[in-house]
Amino acid sequence: LPGLHVFAIAFALEVSVGKTNTVMALNNSDVLLPCTFTTCIGFQDLVFTWYFNSTEMIYHGKIKSKASEPFLVGRNPRVEFVGSTTGKDNNISIVLKNVEFSDAGKYTCHVKNPKEKNAQHNATIFLTVVQKMVETDNTVTLIIVGVVGGLIGLLILFMLVKRGVLFTL
Numbered sequence: 001l002p003g004l005h006v007f008a009i010a011f012a013l014e015v016s017v018g019k020t021n022t023v024m025a026l027n028n029s030d031v032l033l034p035c036t037f038t039t040c041i042g043f044q045d046l047v048f049t050w051y052f053n054s055t056e057m058i059y060h061g062k063i064k065s066k067a068s069e070p071f072l073v074g075r076n077p078r079v080e081f082v083g084s085t086t087g088k089d090n091n092i093s094i095v096l097k098n099v100e101f102s103d104a105g106k107y108t109c110h111v112k113n114p115k116e117k118n119a120q121h122n123a124t125i126f127l128t129v130v131q132k133m134v135e136t137d138n139t140v141t142l143i144i145v146g147v148v149g150g151l152i153g154l155l156i157l158f159m160l161v162k163r164g165v166l167f168t169l
Contacts (some may be wrong), residue, residue, distance in 0.1 A: 012040035013119040015111050022126045025099045032082065033125055035109035042066060044115040048092045050079070051108045058107075059094050104129045105115075111116045 004056040013041060014035045020108040025031035033050070043063065048070070063085050070085055070092065080099060083091035092111070109120040 010019045013111065013116050013121045014038045014122055015109055015121040015123040017123040017125045019100060021124060022128065024128045025128060027101060027131055028098055030095050030097050031099050031127065032093060033107050033127070033166050035083070035091070035115045035123060037090045037092065037111045037121070043113045046114070047112045050094055051110060054108060061092065065152065078119060082160050099129050101129050103127060136155055
């Protein structure tokens with residue numbers, strides 16, 4: 001049928017930072033910034049870059065092919081590459097060492113794959129740096145849930161007793 005053409009344009013490159021895009025780190029600790037990518041048609045000379053607050057490049061790497069591990073092009077001295085691309089996951093995660101309050105902000109993992117007509121994709125993580133980790137106290141919540149549950153139980157018991165009394169009469 002002339003004129004009836006359907007074009008499906010789908011880039012196979014996807015970049016992910018996992019289930020949550022917010023990470024909390026303790027001041028002066030090391031923090032993992034996770035990132036993986038998937039591609040349906042494979043990759044050749046893939047380039048990946050990590051940015052801080054969209055402008056500052058903190059890690060730049062290149063991967064020749066699936067059979068080789070990434071090699072460093074440039075990096076901030078406090079950033080260490082901890083991923084691996086020869087395994088099952090194409091993991092391009094980094095660790096930020098000795099985080100400070102000034103490190104809080106937006107981290108973007110950017111990937112460009114020349115094999116997919118230079119398809120580009122990125123994913124973002126928001127880092128919060130805290131002085132100390134605070135445990136949440138659930139005591140009040142547990143008391144409220146216990147009281148509400150007890151009241152519902154008493155109401156059901158009352159209704160059963162009432163029905164039993166009415167049935168007997």
